[in-house]
Amino acid sequence: MICNCNDWEGNMEKINGFIVFGFTHQMKYTGKPFVFCPWCSKKLQEEKEERLEDKIIQENDFKQKIYKECDEEDRRKLEKE
Numbered sequence: 001m002i003c004n005c006n007d008w009e010g011n012m013e014k015i016n017g018f019i020v021f022g023f024t025h026q027m028k029y030t031g032k033p034f035v036f037c038p039w040c041s042k043k044l045q046e047e048k049e050e051r052l053e054d055k056i057i058q059e060n061d062f063k064q065k066i067y068k069e070c071d072e073e074d075r076r077k078l079e080k081e
């Protein structure tokens with residue numbers, strides 16, 4: 001589910017960062033999913049225009065980016081200690 005407003009993309013990117021971070025720490029969101037956009041209050045729409053394979057590739061790229069950033073952060077912390 002997505003919204004096409006200007007706030008959606010930039011803000012969801014940040015929220016997804018936390019989701020992936022939680023995922024890497026065995027945490028899972030079990031609450032009710034969004035029905036309306038939290039920024040513009042419009043009802044969220046199905047992602048019809050995106051092919052599922054493209055979405056999976058994008059998500060994997062994003063996860064790899066986050067994993068890499070997490071690793072780098074860990075390494076930096078270790079170097080300081």
Ligand SMILES: [Zn+2]
Binds near residue numbers: 003040041
């Ligand atoms: Zn919106």
